[in-house]
Amino acid sequence: xxxxxxxxxxxxxVSLATVDRVxxxxxxxxxxxxxxxxxxxxxxxxxxxxxxxxxxxxxxYRFLFLLPRTGDQFLSELISRIAEANLGFASEAxxxxxxxxxxxxxxxxxxxxxxxxxxxVDGVAIMAPESPQVRDAKARLEERxxxxxxxxxxxxMPGEGAFVGIDNHAAGATAGRLMGRFxxxxxxxxxxxxxxxxARDSLERRLGFDEVINADYPWLTMLPSLxxxxxxxxxxxxxxxxxxxxxxxxxxxxxxxEARVPLQTVTQISEARQLVIIAHERTxxxxxxxxxxxxxxxxxxxxxxxxxxxxxxxxxxxxxREVLASQEKIRVEILLRENL
Amino acid sequence: xxxxxxxxxxxxxVSLATVDRVxxxxxxxxxxxxxxxxxxxxxxxxxxxxxxxxxxxxxxYRFLFLLPRTGDQFLSELISRIAEANLGFASEAxxxxxxxxxxxxxxxxxxxxxxxxxxxVDGVAIMAPESPQVRDAKARLEERxxxxxxxxxxxxMPGEGAFVGIDNHAAGATAGRLMGRFxxxxxxxxxxxxxxxxARDSLERRLGFDEVINADYPWLTMLPSLxxxxxxxxxxxxxxxxxxxxxxxxxxxxxxxEARVPLQTVTQISEARQLVIIAHERTxxxxxxxxxxxxxxxxxxxxxxxxxxxxxxxxxxxxxREVLASQEKIRVEILLRENL
DNA sequence: TTGGTAATGAGGTACGTACCTCATAGCAAG
DNA sequence: CTTGCTATGAGGTACGTACCTCATTACCAA
Numbered sequence: 255x256x257x258x259x260x261x262x263x264x265x266x267x268v269s270l271a272t273v274d275r276v277x278x279x280x281x282x283x284x285x286x287x288x289x290x291x292x293x294x295x296x297x298x299x300x301x302x303x304x305x306x307x308x309x310x311x312x313x314x315y316r317f318l319f320l321l322p323r324t325g326d327q328f329l330s331e332l333i334s335r336i337a338e339a340n341l342g343f344a345s346e347a348x349x350x351x352x353x354x355x356x357x358x359x360x361x362x363x364x365x366x367x368x369x370x371x372x373x374x375v376d377g378v379a380i381m382a383p384e385s386p387q388v389r390d391a392k393a394r395l396e397e398r399x400x401x402x403x404x405x406x407x408x409x410x411m412p413g414e415g416a417f418v419g420i421d422n423h424a425a426g427a428t429a430g431r432l433m434g435r436f437x438x439x440x441x442x443x444x445x446x447x448x449x450x451x452x453a454r455d456s457l458e459r460r461l462g463f464d465e466v467i468n469a470d471y472p473w474l475t476m477l478p479s480l481x482x483x484x485x486x487x488x489x490x491x492x493x494x495x496x497x498x499x500x501x502x503x504x505x506x507x508x509x510x511x512e513a514r515v516p517l518q519t520v521t522q523i524s525e526a527r528q529l530v531i532i533a534h535e536r537t538x539x540x541x542x543x544x545x546x547x548x549x550x551x552x553x554x555x556x557x558x559x560x561x562x563x564x565x566x567x568x569x570x571x572x573x574x575r576e577v578l579a580s581q582e583k584i585r586v587e588i589l590l591r592e593n594l
Numbered sequence: 595x596x597x598x599x600x601x602x603x604x605x606x607x608v609s610l611a612t613v614d615r616v617x618x619x620x621x622x623x624x625x626x627x628x629x630x631x632x633x634x635x636x637x638x639x640x641x642x643x644x645x646x647x648x649x650x651x652x653x654x655y656r657f658l659f660l661l662p663r664t665g666d667q668f669l670s671e672l673i674s675r676i677a678e679a680n681l682g683f684a685s686e687a688x689x690x691x692x693x694x695x696x697x698x699x700x701x702x703x704x705x706x707x708x709x710x711x712x713x714x715v716d717g718v719a720i721m722a723p724e725s726p727q728v729r730d731a732k733a734r735l736e737e738r739x740x741x742x743x744x745x746x747x748x749x750x751m752p753g754e755g756a757f758v759g760i761d762n763h764a765a766g767a768t769a770g771r772l773m774g775r776f777x778x779x780x781x782x783x784x785x786x787x788x789x790x791x792x793a794r795d796s797l798e799r800r801l802g803f804d805e806v807i808n809a810d811y812p813w814l815t816m817l818p819s820l821x822x823x824x825x826x827x828x829x830x831x832x833x834x835x836x837x838x839x840x841x842x843x844x845x846x847x848x849x850x851x852e853a854r855v856p857l858q859t860v861t862q863i864s865e866a867r868q869l870v871i872i873a874h875e876r877t878x879x880x881x882x883x884x885x886x887x888x889x890x891x892x893x894x895x896x897x898x899x900x901x902x903x904x905x906x907x908x909x910x911x912x913x914x915r916e917v918l919a920s921q922e923k924i925r926v927e928i929l930l931r932e933n934l
Numbered sequence: 935t936t937g938g939t940a941a942t943g944a945g946g947t948a949c950g951t952a953c954c955t956c957a958t959a960g961c962a963a964g
Numbered sequence: 965c966t967t968g969c970t971a972t973g974a975g976g977t978a979c980g981t982a983c984c985t986c987a988t989t990a991c992c993a994a
Binding site (some may be wrong): 268269270271272275281282283284287306308309310311312 | 940941942943944945948949950951
C-alpha cells in the first residue's frame, strides 16, 4: 500500500492538519517542522495522490488553444486533435477549447489574453509569432496564475518559458539532408518556397537547410526564397517566373506549413521533369501527393503529439509538478510513402 | 459542472443504488430500467469519473513487462523508459515492473504466465516471438481477467489482440526506400544482416525491403540474408566472408535491433569504401555512429512511446474503456544526423 | 503573572464513486 | 392471504485529500 497523508502524519509525529499545511504551503508552521515533514516524505516515499486532491478541491483543468484564423489543413488537423484529446481526457476532468486569432495582429492577441482570468481558464497555449506585446501579455497571465505555453511557433528564446514544437533549424537541416541525398549527385538549382520569410520559424528552417546543402552538396545551387504571402495568384505567378528563368531547377523545398497551392502550380509545370520535392506537415493533400509520388518526402511534427504534449505540460504546471522532458520533446519526423 | 451519479439518478428518476447497479453491471435491475438509465446517461452527457471510482475501490494498476533476458542496448533503453513511466504515472496509482524471460523458450514463458494472478497483476505486456504455448497462456490470462498485450514482437495476426509496436513490413520498406534513394543510381550489391531469419519480424522487414528495392531500384542487387545468431565471432566471420566474395557491396541493411557487433566489423573492413548503411533502433551506439557518419540512417520506434502506449492500452483495457487508436499507433521513424 | 501570538492538534464535511446492509414495494404462485 | 422472490430505495461507510473551525499548547514580552 502506498503511504497516505495519514501515514505521513503518523510517521512525522504531527497531525493531519500540519501535514496539510506543509503539503499546501500554508502559513503557520515552524520552519523546522516543515523540514521534518519534508524529510519524512522522502523517507517513507510518500507520493501525493493528485486524483484524490483534484476530487477534494473539485478542480478541473480548463485549457485554451489560441490558433490562427486560417483555413489551413494543418490547423484543421490540430483542431480535430484537440477535440479528440477532449474525449480522451474527459474522465480526468480536462476540457480544452479553441479560440481563433489574427496571428499577424499582436495587439489584438495581447488584448484577448488580457481578458482571460483564473475563474475560466487554467492554461493557454498560444500559436503566434513572437512579439513584445504578446510576450508582455503572457507575463501578466503568469502573474495571475494562468499557465502559458508557446505552441508550435513563437518561442522567443530557447529555454525561456514552456515551448511545444519542433526545432525548426533541425527540421530545415533534415530537409536539406534529404534533398542532397535524393539528388543523385546531379547538378541543379534548388527552389525554396515560403509563405513569408519574416517569421523566425521560416528563417530557421531556411538556415538549417542551407547549412547542410552548402556543406555537403556542392553540386546543388540555392535560389533565393520565394514568398507567397498566402496568395494563390501571386504564388502561381512567382513560381512560373522562377521556372522560366531557371530551366535547371532540380529540387523544391516548400518550407511553409501549407504546401497545397505551391505544389499545385509546380505539378502543372513540371509534370515531365524529375524534381526532388520536399514539403512540411502531413495533411490530406500532402499525404496524397506523397503516395502518388508527386512529392518525395515530408518533414512533419505529429499534431496529436503536439496537442497532448501541450496539455500534459499545462496540466503539470497547473499542479506545480515537473514533466518528463524526454516525453515532451517533439520529434522532427520524416515521412516517405512507406512509413505513412 | 459535469453531472455526477447523483444527477444521473435524479434525471433518470431512480435511486443512487440503481445507478450504481447499472454502471457496474450488477444484477437485480429490470432490463427496461437499465435501458432507461443508459439513455439518460447519453441524454445528460454523464461521464464517469474514473479517478473517483479508482479512489473508492482503492484500485491501483499493476502492470508487468516481460522482456528478453539479453544485454541489448535497445532493451536497456526500454527498461529505463519503464522506470521513467513509473515516476510519471506514480501520482495516478500505476506501477509497472519488469520480468525477464528466455525469449526462445516458449514453454518457460507459458509457465511463468501461468503463475500470474489477479491479486498481484492487472496487465502483462509480453515481448516474445509468437508461439502456440504463449498464445494459449495469454488466452488463459485473459480468462482470469488479466489484460495481455503483444509488445514490439509476437503479434500472431494483425487485429488479433492488442499489439504495440511497429509494422515491420513498413519498416523494411522504409529502409529499402532510403537505401535506393541514397544509392545515387550506382550499381552495387546490398547486404542484409539479421540476428535470425526465423523470427517473423525479421522476415517481414526483409520482405518489405526487397519489395521496394526490386520495384524501383534495379541497379541494386540483393544478397541473401546473413544470420549472426547473436554470436560475435560468427558475425565477424560471415561478414568478412561476404565482403571477400562480393567486392562490389554498396549498401548494408542491419535489420536486427542490435546493430553494434555487425557494424563494428563493417567499419573495420570498409573504412575507405562509400557504403550506404541503414540500421534499426536508436541506442547510444547507433546514435554515435549516425553522428560520425558511419551509418546513414536509422529506422526506429520510440521506446518511450512504446512503453507509454502499452501502459495506456492496458490501463484502458483494465477500465473497460476504449483507447484513442490514432494516439497508439507506433510510428516507423526515420532518423538522420539532423533530426536526432 | 498576564496577555498576545504563533504553532499545532482534533474533528468535522466535502469531492464522486463503490459497495454494503437493510427496508420496502410489487407481483406471482400456492 | 401468505409466502417467496425480484426490483428498487434509503442510508451508511470508505477511498485520499482539501479545507474549515475551534481548541489547546508553547513561547515571548511586558
